[in-house]
Amino acid sequence: MSSISKISLKHSLLQLQCHFTWNLRREDVDLDDLEETVGDQIKFFIESNSKNYNLLSYVHHLKNANEEALRSLKKAEEIVERNHPDEIARRSLVTWGNYAWIYYYMERYEEAQSYVSKVVNSCKKLSSTAQWTIQLPEIDAEKGWAFLKFGGIYYKRAKDCFEDALKGDPNNPEFNAGYAIAMYRLENYFHRECEDASLSFKPLKRAVELNPGDTSIVALFALKLQDLNQADEGERYIEEAMQKTPDLPYFLRYAAKFYRRRGDTDKALEIVKKALSVTPNSAFLHHQLALCYRAKLFQLKKSTRYPPQDQVEELIQRAIFHFKKVTDKRPKLYVAHTDLAKMYAEAKRYEEAKAAFQKAFQINNMPDSDKQQCYYYYGNFQRFQMKSESEAIQCYIEALKIENDSYLFHKCRTTLKKLLEQRIQGGSRNATDFGTLGFIHNLNGEKHEAIECYEKAVELCPNNEEYLSALCELQLSVSR
Template sequence: MDFPLKCHLEKLECHFTWDLGCYKHKLQELSDDFHDMDQQTCTWQVHNNNLLGYIQYALGSNKKALLHFCKAESVIQEQGTEEAEARLQVNKANMAWVHFLLGNTAESKAYLEEVEKLQQMHPAPPGCMLHPEVSGEKAWTLVKFDYSKKRQSIDLFRMALKAEPERKEWHKGLASAMSRPLLMSEFTTDEVLKQLKRAIELDPDSVFLQSLYWLKLSEVPANYKNNYDKEVQSLLQKNIDTGNMEGLGVILQYFQNISVDKAIQEGERVREKFPTSPRVLRNVANLYKSKVYSMNKDSREKQALVEMSIDLFEEVLKHYPRNFKVKLSLATMYQNAHNIEKANEIYSELLLEKDDLPPDRLQYLYYSYACYLFHSRQSREDESILFYMKAAEIPDNRGCRQKCIKVLENTLKSGRDPRCEDILCLLQRIRQENI
């Protein structure tokens, strides 16, 4: 290995140095999401192809990786502007890395030289650590990964906007990042709505931004009595008329906040028009799942909804057989269908692939499996406690971990579980983490 070359490469800003991880499930799911996009209307083709190139390399497909990196370069060159040329910094750095990792030292050095020339031609503006094209693309990439990276992406979008305050892509990205459920607590509703308004001013045709704005506005307590159905219906009709499903999930969330039945009605209207779209099928399946969760007692109606949800999730898996969230949803629906054999099969498969899951997803898998074992009561000795403990051990302080801690605290109070001593030690370690 050429260590001096590697040292130079590690100083570059690109997907190979942004600590994105190589967790197969997450990367495969991102790849699936890109296939759901309308590539003709997508404004992020360069970013998409750069990220897809990294994903394909991480998944072991070197030829596809190079194809995506070359496609990103081709799109940039077609744009032919100074702004576009600055975007080549990330792309060329990716090429330098992938050739280095493939053992093509001469090609890697050649791309490294090109990056250094581009850095000289397009330096970061005063007061910015990175060129706005670099910080903008890095922000756009990080927002697709875990919580800590989503938080970092906000600072990077703001850095890009400091240099280019009228750039609609960065305003859209910032609005999207600030609106993420896990980050909402860090901003006031007014701050989020203000950023959404600014993004819409610059990109008034974005169905995603408009649907997100009406959703967030409707969630303000003072607006609970207000009705924005007409505006949201209009956006849904745009989805149906154009076939571009941008914002569909947000639109259906708006209607679900009114009632899950209303959301199902609207979702089925879209499915009637696009009966084979994986994105549409997944959204409708999730609505049926939500309806099932809202029903306490077993009934013919509930079982009919369970079967409909199972059929839809199974259809989505035909398109994307490695999708983590869909598999977990399917397992819970099989549990509700009292098909323990199929639920066990899915959980066993996911547990065998646990090394391919990032920590937040592994924690959620353990938590879901613990709940499943508890409710299905498959073992004499409550094995569910073991998986609540496994989930709680993973240092992620979002809701999932807190739910596990609460279960363990209640178990400790009862004093009936043979693992009480281990539970006490675990809870003490977690408290020490938070001091």
């Protein structure tokens, strides 16, 4: 193939709607874990297998297994031909786009071009105005599902995709389910509080109404009811769904979470273990199991002043074992590292706790909300386990530098203010304590109190440019 026609082919490929043009980056996921997750979903969700095989083909390509990728695409084609013989073109555009890209990377350019032509011709048949691509709700939804699989930084894009899909088919149960899941995950991903906590309620309710047989969505709706202090109503949904799909791991994982949060850890453990017997490598389920053991540990400590040490030790070790499983399988999942760190702290294994926290901080592209939470937890570790107030203060300050209106931002601010006031009342002559308290007062809009603190900081450390600058800005702002 000439260099000109190769450039022309690449230009054509970039116009296609498929996984290769959706900016799904390999560095944002653990490919082995994603391959396993998609494989499990192929096993349990037959109706969506063409989409899962399309995604699996992309994962195989990212793992340099293009022949395996082609086999996955062949399976996707067979499913569409079998289940939708009258809509083959409409439902195969993503598959054919993936074929074209994989053949291109295999340097089989004629086959790549043939699939490009297949997509172009099909688009023209489906829409008289189409040139290269066509706006179809099925493609928007498939894009949304792919974004959901690639993790938290893609959730907003997933929500947007499902919104686009619903414009074309507002009553489609699958599109409504995808939109509800995206909204639910967005709330949890950004640690939404207060009025934001109910944003996913209506989408989840709508999805359940459209397809009450989708027990995974039913379980998420039950969890949302629990969030909104309607746990009895939520349990009714869980119990009904348990009758419908008693062995579906994607339902059981959320049912277990429901009972753990309700305080019934024995029932939660029973359900998680049942789900793990079906999908034994699920990082999500190992995380749930570890959280159950942690909850039992806290219940035991709360129930008696002197809990049996052998039981305490056993629960700690079991929690550590399963948190460690999650960090091994999902090294980019920051919450697994912080949960493991906190459990090491419970075991007084402080060096291992520090190392786990450091691994969390080393995760690339961590969202600000996660980073803020990480600083808060590490600050607590430094304060309560390592007895280092100065290190804790520095962590809380770093958390506050990430300005947002989150629950943790306010908690850090309150904790830090109280801690600094205690130090100053105890006779501290540290300029940093006064400067930091000035910073907190300024955050709270308490400008006169902030000025007093910065004046004291400058008195103790006259040449500190940071304190002088902050003091000058504050004095100017109150004089205007």
